[in-house]
Amino acid sequence: MKVCVVGLGYIGLPTACILALNGHNVVGIDINESVVDMINKGLVPINENKLDSTLKTLISQNKIIAKTTAESADAYIICVPTPLDDNFSCNMHYVSNAMESILPCVCPGNMIIIESTVPPGTIKNIIKPAIENRGFNIGEDIYLAYCPERVLPGNIFNEIVYNDRIIGGVTDKCEKVVSTFYKTFVKGNIFITDSKTAEMTKIAENIYRDVNIALANQLSILCNELEINSLKVFNLANKHPRVNFLSPGPGVGGHCLPVDPYFVLKDKNDSSSIIVLSRKINENMPNYIASLAKKIINYIPSPKVTLWGVAYKGNIDDTRNSPSIQIINKLKELNCDFQVYDPVVKNCCIETKEESLKDSNLLIILTDHDEFKSLDPKLVLRTMRNPIILDSKNILDSISFMLNGIIVYNFGNFHLLN
Numbered sequence: 532m533k534v535c536v537v538g539l540g541y542i543g544l545p546t547a548c549i550l551a552l553n554g555h556n557v558v559g560i561d562i563n564e565s566v567v568d569m570i571n572k573g574l575v576p577i578n579e580n581k582l583d584s585t586l587k588t589l590i591s592q593n594k595i596i597a598k599t600t601a602e603s604a605d606a607y608i609i610c611v612p613t614p615l616d617d618n619f620s621c622n623m624h625y626v627s628n629a630m631e632s633i634l635p636c637v638c639p640g641n642m643i644i645i646e647s648t649v650p651p652g653t654i655k656n657i658i659k660p661a662i663e664n665r666g667f668n669i670g671e672d673i674y675l676a677y678c679p680e681r682v683l684p685g686n687i688f689n690e691i692v693y694n695d696r697i698i699g700g701v702t703d704k705c706e707k708v709v710s711t712f713y714k715t716f717v718k719g720n721i722f723i724t725d726s727k728t729a730e731m732t733k734i735a736e737n738i739y740r741d742v743n744i745a746l747a748n749q750l751s752i753l754c755n756e757l758e759i760n761s762l763k764v765f766n767l768a769n770k771h772p773r774v775n776f777l778s779p780g781p782g783v784g785g786h787c788l789p790v791d792p793y794f795v796l797k798d799k800n801d802s803s804s805i806i807v808l809s810r811k812i813n814e815n816m817p818n819y820i821a822s823l824a825k826k827i828i829n830y831i832p833s834p835k836v837t838l839w840g841v842a843y844k845g846n847i848d849d850t851r852n853s854p855s856i857q858i859i860n861k862l863k864e865l866n867c868d869f870q871v872y873d874p875v876v877k878n879c880c881i882e883t884k885e886e887s888l889k890d891s892n893l894l895i896i897l898t899d900h901d902e903f904k905s906l907d908p909k910l911v912l913r914t915m916r917n918p919i920i921l922d923s924k925n926i927l928d929s930i931s932f933m934l935n936g937i938i939v940y941n942f943g944n945f946h947l948l949n
């Protein structure tokens with residue numbers, strides 16, 4: 532089957548590769564010419580496990596090609612961004628443009644699938660009429676469905692194949708045709724529903740995670756006020772068979788959790804909404820971490836701070852809405868001298884961890900990259916002026932660092948800074 536994947540970013544490019552690996556003839560479409568050029572040379576514009584080697588092989592075998600304009604195909608999969616607009620609603624500009632670009636190529640018998648996260652009702656109220664305006668009948672000559680993506684960045688290749696998927700079709704025939712197509716590359720279960728339920732399910736999943744992270748963050752702050760180790764509390768509480776606290780941290784980043792909850796909020800300031808409150812708690816976490824850093828460096832003349840991690844998540848290079856950026860901006864306001872190091876995000880900062888730690892008074896860990904988890908205490912003692920670490924991801928074994936004479940603050944003992 533010939534498939535056009537529209538939008539070759541974190542979701543579209545791995546999806547295009549998986550389709551090609553499963554025998555489909557894939558044309559990737561992106562409006563960004565430099566992305567298209569890179570892909571056709573077998574170079575990846577983003578860092579994702581296995582993407583580099585897979586793309587190189589597929590390009591060399593002519594199983595995938597990237598272009599800037601759409602062409603005729605059997606199926607179109609839309610994976611373009613859906614960020615927030617100035618009013619905290621979903622900015623549909625990219626999806627509408629992507630639809631406009633494919634519609635002149637669409638023929639009877641084609642599938643159109645939206646994987647971009649969109650507000651409930653989008654498929655029926657916006658996408659379906661746009662297709663019908665071209666004279667097509669949905670379910671008779673065009674098969675339209677919403678198929679949300681729920682992959683974990685860093686493990687996308689595995690999760691695209693093995694995760695369970697939801698297919699929200701517009702008619703029974705749309706559901707049947709699209710699910711038959713997804714079964715050619717998905718090994719997880721496929722659950723079928725209507726498009727509006729599928730749209731809401733995707734957003735509900737992200738709200739669930741955002742609210743539960745906010746709960747862990749708020750309880751941690753409360754524990755610190757009460758001089759209780761919140762990490763021990765979560766660890767013990769999670770021994771309960773029906774309790775599963777997530778981890779507290781410096782905030783929530785990425786394209787999904789900080790964005791998607793707003794798609795279903797009528798009033799982004801509604802103080803009675805747990806969704807709004809959770810967003811506010813998570814949005815305030817970078818300030819909380821910056822205020823703790825301020826307490827540590829307050830007594831140090833001309834302090835030098837090292838920040839580890841710009842990506843919003845461990846072992847990936849995605850910096851969108853990263854709490855680290857907010858914390859960096861807060862440190863700029865404090866006029867303190869700082870160095871940033873991230874081994875996964877290319878060309879962003881200082882080259883080596885040794886260099887980043889040299890003469891530093893405070894190391895702040897903001898991302899749980901594997902390289903940070905294996906930090907050698909000897910390196911800290913050899914390079915830093917003051918061996919003090921603020922571990923906002925709770926990834927270091929604080930006891931063994933303390934035994935080496937290194938002070939480690941994390942969510943378990945921030946109360947020591949009160």
Ligand SMILES: NC(=O)c1ccc[n+]([C@@H]2O[C@H](COP(=O)([O-])OP(=O)(O)OC[C@H]3O[C@@H](n4cnc5c(N)ncnc54)[C@H](O)[C@@H]3O)[C@@H](O)[C@H]2O)c1
Binds near residue numbers: 538680683684786
């Ligand atoms: N990144 C994730 O982990 C994730 C997970 C689940 C769902 N999603 C959703 O998937 C969608 C895509 O997210 P992403 O992270 O892959 O975005 P991205 O920004 O990484 O990639 C989007 C790509 O689309 C291209 N593009 C924009 N408009 C276009 C157009 N009209 N025609 C062709 N290409 C166009 C951009 O140039 C870019 O390369 C979003 O709705 C997002 O919410 C993302």
